[in-house]
Amino acid sequence: MGRPGTDSRTPLLDQLQGPASLRNLNDDDALKQIADELRTELLDAVSVTGGHLGAGLGVVELTVALHAVFDTPNDRLIWDVGHQAYPHKILTDRRDRIRTLRQGGGLSGFTRRSESEYDPFGAAHSSTSISAALGMAVARDAKGEQRNVIAVIGDGSMSAGMAYEAMNNAGAMASRLIVVLNDNDMSIAPPVGAMSAYLSRLISSRPYRSLRHLVRDVTAMMPSPVARAAKKAEEYARGFVTGGTLFEEMGFSYVGPIDGHNLDHLLPVLRNVRDWRDPGPILVHVVTEKGHGYAPAAQTADKLHAVARFDVVTGTQVKATPAAPSYTAVFGRALVAEAEADPLVVGITAAMPSGTGIDAFAKRFPDRTFDVGIAEQHAVTFAAGLAAEGMKPFCAIYSTFLQRAYDQVIHDVAIQSLPVRFAIDRAGLVGADGATHAGSFDIGYLGMVPGIVIMAPADEAELMHMVATAAAIDDRPSAVRYPRGEGTGAALPARGEPLEIGRGRIIREGGGPIAILSLGTRLQESLKAAEELDALGLRTTVADARFAKPLDAALVDRLAREHEVLIVIEEGAIGGFGSHVLHHLAVSGALDAGLKIRPMVLPDRFIDHDTPAAQYEAAALNAAHIVATALTALGTSRHEAGLKPSLVG
Template sequence: MILERIEKPSDIKKLNKKELNILAREIRDFLIEKISVTGGHLAGNLGVVELTMAMHIAFDLPKDKIIWDVGHQSYTHKILSGRKNAFDNLRKFGGISGFPKTSESKFDVFNTGHSSTSLSAGLGMAFGRDIKGENYRIISVIGDGALTGGMAYEALNNAVQIKTNFIMVLNDNDMSISKNVGGMNEYLNSIRTADGYTNLKKMVNNSLERLPYIGKPIIKSIKQTKNGIKQILIPGMLFENMGITYLGPVDGHNITALLRVFEEAKKVEGSVLVHVLTKKGKGYTPAEKHPENFHGIGAFDIANGIPKSVSKKPTYTDVFSKNIVELATENKNIVAITAAMPEGCGLLEFKDKFPRRFFDVGIAEQHAVTSAAGLAAAGLTPVVCIYSSFLQRGFDQIVHDVCLQNLHVVFAIDRAGLVGADGETHQGIFDVSFLTCIPNMTLLAPKNAKELKSALKFAIDFDGPVAVRYPRGIAYDSLNEFESKIEFGKGEMLFEESDIALFAIGSMVSTAKNLREKLKSRGFNVSVANARFFKPIDFELVDKLCKNHKLIVTMEESVINGSMGEKIKAYIKDKDCNTDVLNIALPDGYVEHGDVSLLRKKLEIDSDSVLKKVLDRYEKIKDEG
């Protein structure tokens, strides 16, 4: 096998054309085999095999720098940079990440995980290179989907300022361009970037600029004529008109063509965009036919692409999906907004039933939030469905455009809390901290599937900004015997005793129930309260618990800084109450990738870890008392 000869980064440069084509097939087989066991991002990685190989051949890595937008398509890059043997532990705790990670390899030069960032990062690195007088190339890879993000256009607008080489690779796996147009562009671009043409253009410009009075008008006239021809023949005029050289489109599965265009791109003094056409899922029929199903997938059967384990139990996303449709059937004012995640956020049924009331704005969370504010100002009830880790991209818009005007925008925050294998960039652990600091915002978290339904109804009927956060995975279906009506800023008592009170919220209510049973078996009296609201906190319920409990244990799946627990601890301290407070929350830091149950143990928020902390603290209280 050719792949067995790829042990270090320079090995690929020793292969001939025939061997390169074989290697591409072997890499695809390797990815399919490994990801079928570990899970991961498959379709996008299968689409960039030749593109990645060509960049590793054309550039001097790691001296030259490749920055991957999002980064979930960097698996081939990891294979070619010496991490092939680590793929058995892909996205597992302690194993390699599914995204570029600077702490993992010197070939990963910038941590990525969110979309539309690579151009800005690369441009900043290029400016830094020039300031320091260093000599290396920077290649920023960005997908066509990521160009829906406004940050990418901000970078493109700024890219014209750089006068040294900066290469942007547009990985286009969706757009279709006919062969004759593509052939014409390949011909024109090879002429425009040839040494003779480039030198001639410089010489003509320099000569004409020295002519008094008539030089600049002639240059302007030549440019206008040239641009008129380009408008007809070249599809990259958007970039050309911004002052960015455009090369392409080029077949992203033809290594020879890719190597040729990268050699041309190296000659450009300034920003150059290389437009590469690729096919998602290339080489694996199930992924080619349904690439959306293989974007991120768990373990699957290679023969048919069917996931090996699919739970029939509804997830929180399923519960949201069903109930938002029911609510929208009754309330014609409800509209739904997503940022390129209609399937992930559970809005496909809503889209099918209410197409005029559904808005997919692309990977543009800032626009999603502010457009929702506009919809609310127009008298509608917008429901913005975004993953927790992506919602932080729209923070200023929540502050300025929604909450400042106290507009009724509903935020359905999916994947809140620990999400697992995608790691630091995707853990939804900061939303509580950044949302509860905003005036006019209301934030609640349901304890189970049934309460999510009630929480959504509450949010739709509410008057003002309101967010409902819920975790990834199977919806908890216990505690259904507790079904009190949701009232603004009010929690509910589930078990009322004395001594120890567990004040839990959201996903941690089920943990509190398990913890109570373990404490009861040891002879303790234990109350359990479902806080329901992160903001406003039910301090009346806290006062009640202070009267007959020695210890209040706050429990939440969010970071400790800015947490509910911190606020309750400060409140009780100011009240000069004798009740002690133990905060159970996630540490002040980023959480790496790994199985959620394992992460909960490592971070000590599972019931066994909390039990030990409670017993230790209660013993300390007794000794001091």
């Protein structure tokens, strides 16, 4: 159902041969039908694969209009974040693969340059589109080329400072650039209808622009006070009608708001903007509804932003019953427990309350919860200000998003030894979201910061203890990193107990030639590997580091002294925990005694979307690879190990 050429519900869509076919139609009614069919195809495809649904449903008409009006891919169309790009993928050259979304070897859930010429810029983090589009516009002008550059950005992404930095630069440079503000939260726009659509068409039309130029020329000849008054009056009147004064002040010509689901309103405005020959950037304000056209989306608070496989008729999602609570949920539970005992504990999120577990905290303590929008830099310095006044802020941000606030971590938090507690969700590989969302680098980029405490739990009970530990640290910053997905099923305490800072633990005494030192949730794979090595006659010790920093030097020294081989494993890139262990052992002289140390880290490449199990297999960070690493270090094979008693400690 819904496959090209086989579904009678999508007859026009089945005939399309890329966006050029849309431009050859010259029939706006046909474009409306294609939009309806595109929504049908989107629902059918995502019901099979899961993924981001609500955002795509909200831009179906806008996607059709943009490709019908602009000469893509020669005209550059850049989607911010990419959550909403599934309809774009269907209309371009990827409909035949749309049911491979977010699966191993399949389409990315975001825009990606290597995937299609219709994706001129890859994205998965927010608020990058205007900067990239401005760069492309300037390159176009430098090369003397002719093309439109269009950035589509949501109102949520406009909460990030980077978007305004780019707009300020674009306004100052006066390069021709089109920004489509997709406002799906009514956070900026007044209600739209026939009158606002008429005004938008008027403002974008050539006669109106000519009239504005005439007014500008006339006022230029007036005495300065009169000219300034006339200009202010015109700006006030236009801003009162359209809400565009802010963007005009930044150097953009503002058009809107426009009903983004009404092609009768949308198409003529985009055509006017396409044919606009005045210099300078333009902002087209389009109002849409997330989840538009699908009743089950309208009935949910998040408009079905992200879904598992689902039944199209009912909207019921097919979700496996979890064997254990997620690490995200456990963090929320642990934070609530700390806040119940301490009124100074507060929670901060950068527009990801449910993704970080802060939503559970917000239900219990709404007055102590702060969602600062997509503004990670601000979130960190805001937390620093809270900490400077004696509060106990927990700043919950995905590992991959915290990268955006690295200067603030160093300059505003660490140098001042402020006790900001970083709760770093999505540590390690993350499955279907792929490389853009993988938490590969936080151990490395935080590990070099003086004074910070870095923890990684081996299971969900350890996470509760580490949240309690962070709450108790009052003289320096701390971080606890934890993965996406379910825990191990460990019994959870009502409230965590603070751990001794910088102390790991022995989980399994082996007494043989091999020791495994694990940081984080690779501990379970380490224990599996130890059992297999034991079966080969190679008794193996397993330790849980708990802390990447400060390093438990005594534990590392003991493992190095008592074993021939030391394997250090983590869910992070090179330069992280293993590097700290190697540095310590090199300085201490332990390597001079012939210790065979083997750090196991994420490989030096980006790992594409797939199942987590497949990703960790590709990264060589599972039990089988731990066993192989140990045997190679000993200079033996799996078969030989079982035949050589001399290898048994």
